[in-house]
Amino acid sequence: MQEVKLSHGKAHIFYPEATEERTSICLLLDVDSIKMVRGARNLAGKKFALGHYVNDRPFVASSFMSVAIARAFSTALNGKCTDKPELVEVALPFEVNIAVIAAPKGGELLIRKLFEPLGYKVELERHVLDTKFPEWGDSKYYTVKLRNTITTQQLLAHLYVLLPALDNDKHYYVSRAEIEKLLDKGKGWLSEHPDREQIVRRYLKNFRSLSRLAMEELESSEDSTQEEAATREQKIRKETLHEKRLNLVCEKLVKSGASSVIDLGCGEGKLIKLLLQHKQFTKIAGTDISYSELNKAKDRLHWENLSPRIKEKIEFFQSALTYRDRRFEGYDAAALVEVIEHLEEDRLEALERVVFEIAKPKTVIVTTPNQEYNSLFENLDPNSMRHDDHRFEWSREEFQTWGDRVAETNSYKVTYHEIGEPEQDLGAPSQMAIFQHED
Secondary structure (H helix, E strand, O other): OEEEEEOOEEEEEEEEEEOOOOEEEEEEEEEOHHHHHHHOOOOOOOOOOOOOOOOOOOOOOOHHHHHHHHHHOHHHHOOOOOOOHHHOOOOEEEEEEEEEEEOOOOHHHHHHHHHHHHOOEEEEEEEEOOOOOHHHOEEEEEEEEEEEEEOHHHHHHHHHHHHHHHOOOOOOOOOHHHHHHHHHHOOOOHHHOOOHHHHHHHHOOOOHHHHHHHHHHHHHOOOHHHHHHHHHHHHHOOOOHHHHHHHHHHHHHHHHOOOEEEEEOOOOOHHHHHHOOOOOOOEEEEEEOOHHHHHHHHHHOOHHHOOHHHHHOEEEEEOOOOOOOHHHOOOOEEEEEOOHHHOOHHHHHHHHHHHHHHHOOOEEEEEEEEHHHHHHOOOOOOOOOOOOOOOOOEOHHHHHHHHHHHHHHOOEEEEEEEEOOOEOOOEOOEEEEEEEEOO
16 A cells, blocks of 8 residues: 545555556545645536535546646656666556546547547446436546556556546646646647647646647647658558548639538538638538438537637538528538439439539539449449449549530539549549539
C-alpha cells in the first residue's frame, strides 16, 4: 500500500495482483468533501443550495484524478525510471478500467473520439440515473475500459490530459499555468490529434483567450521534422478510390467559386466533412432518401459538439431526388456522387428535371462507375455490377451520351474527367461530369 496526500484528500495505490504475466495497479481517490468545499474555487453542483456538498466530485474520474496521477506516478509521467531505465521506451499491453467518467456533453461519441485516434480500443457501459426508476432514462456517467499497447509515459500523459477534458468542472483555478502543463503533457501527441482544438478548449474550461493562446503555442512548437515525416507518410499511403473521388469533387467545387453547395444523396456525409474545411462555403446542405444515413452523417460530423457558428451553415433533410423539392433550390452548386446508378434508368428523366431544370444550380457535378473497368475486378462476374443496389453501370460512351443530352436540353456546358488510375482501352474506374450553366 502507498498513500499520497492531495489538497482535497488522499490517493491510495495498491496492487491486487503482481506476477510475471500480469500486474494490476489500482489508484483509488479518497476525496475529503469538506476540504473540497472549503478550498475549491470551481465545483460541480452550484445550481442548487447544497450543490457544494451534494455532487459527483468524489466519485468520478475528473481533474482530481488527473492531479492524483501526477502526484502518485510523477517519475513515470515524466519518462524517468532509476531502477530500470531501459523499460521507459518499451510499449506494454495496457488495460485501463475507469470506474466512472462523467461526460455531460458529447457522451460516448466524445469519449471515443478523444481516445480512439490514439490507438485505444474503447468499451463503454452507460449507467441509468436510477435502477429503481428506469423511466428517468440514462445518466451522463460511463464505466470505461481502454486497451492499447504503448509506453507507460504515453498512457499516463493521455489520461492526465483527457480525463479533465471530458468533464468541464475543474477543481482548480484555470490560468496561464495550465497551458504550460497541457503543452508539456501533450508533447509528441496532442499536435497530431484530429480533435486537438476541442481537447485544448475543454481542458482550459472553454476560456477563449487561454485556448487561443494555447493553440498558437502548440502550433509554433511543432517540430518541423515531424511535419515532414507526416507529409511523407501521407504521400506514401495509397489513397482509396473513394477518397480520390471525394477529394476531386471537393477540389472542383472549390474551383467553381461556389459559396453554397447541396450534396444530393449525401449518405454518411463524407463530402460535407471535406467541404467544411474550406471557408468559402457558407451554406452546405445534405439530403438523402435514407433517414439512417442522415443520422450517420451527423455522427460523422460530431453534430452535438459542433459550434453554433458551424451548425448555422449546415442543413440535413430527407428527400427523394425524383420529386420536386423547393429545398433543393438556391444553391450555387450541387453534387451527385455515385448516386444516379442507384435509380432505375427510366427514373433518370425525373431526376434530370428536378436537378437541372427546376433547381438549376450554376454547377452540377455527377460521378458514376465506369462499367468498362469492371473486367479488371477478379471477383466480379462479367455481367455483374459493383454493388447489389446498382440498377445500371455505364460505359464512358454511354455516360457522355447522357451528359451531352442533359447539357444541351438544360443550357449547360459539360466536361468529363476520369477518377483513379486509367487502364489502356478501359479508362479509369470512375468517371465525372461537370455541368456549368450558360448564363
